[in-house]
Amino acid sequence: MNSPLRLEVIVASVRPQRFAPVVTEWFLRAARADPAFDVGVLDLAHTPLPVDLTETPEAAAYRERLGAADAFVVVTSEYNHGYPAALKTALDTAKHEWRGKPVGFVGYGGLSGGLRAIEQLRQVVAEIHMVSIRETVSFHQAKRRFDADGNTDDGAAIDAAARLLRQLAWWGRHLRAARAADPYPG
Structure with missing residues (x-):
């Protein structure tokens, strides 16, 4: 139980010329520097999930990877006051694999910095039995917040990223121990 937590960072935007890689790489540097985590990336632009939620080998492999994770961080843009459709498909493709696990959010966008999308996501992740981390990272006018090297x-x-990671580690450790001692009753 003292091993690093498996953290999957989910990149939500799939649009061409998306800004997601810049924000994600910045966050990954922070997460990978934290010894509490073994970090992986699930980029939805490269994760072929059927929008009709039919069973495919890719969907099964995706669920298996989610099942092995202890915690998640979603890096999301905000489109039309909401989160990307690809993320809704990704959330709906799995069920039991999410349960009893913590999730944090890194949002970016224009004036709201992705916060409206994140507030909607909090409702969705509660419905699939996840624990939403209160601390959130938000980049308002995101393209103006990063230099040419992807630093801010x-x-x-x-x-906020440092606090999110500390809170995620705490929840991740305690929920992993709880799931091992007494499987989640969802």
Whole structure:
């Protein structure tokens, strides 16, 4: 139980010329520097999931990977005051694999910085029996917050990422131990 938590970072945007890689790589540097986590990336642009939720080998492999994870962070843009459709498909493709696991959010966008999308996601993840981490990273006017090397001097975001990771590690450890001692009754 003292082994690093398996953290899967889910990249929600699938649009061409998306800004997601910049935000994701920045967050991954922070997450990979934390010894509490063994970090993987599930980029939905490269994860072929059927929108009609039919069973495919790719969907089965995706669920297996989710099942092996202890925690999740979703990096999401905000489109039309909501989150990307590909993310809804990704959430609906699995069921039991999400249960009793923590999830944090890194949002980016224009004026709201992805916060409206994240608030909607909190409702969805509660329905699939996940624990939403209160701390959130948000980049308002995201393209203006990063330099050409993908770094930011946004102190609020840097601080929020550190707090999110600490909270995610705490929830991840305790929920992993709880699931091992007494499987989630969902």
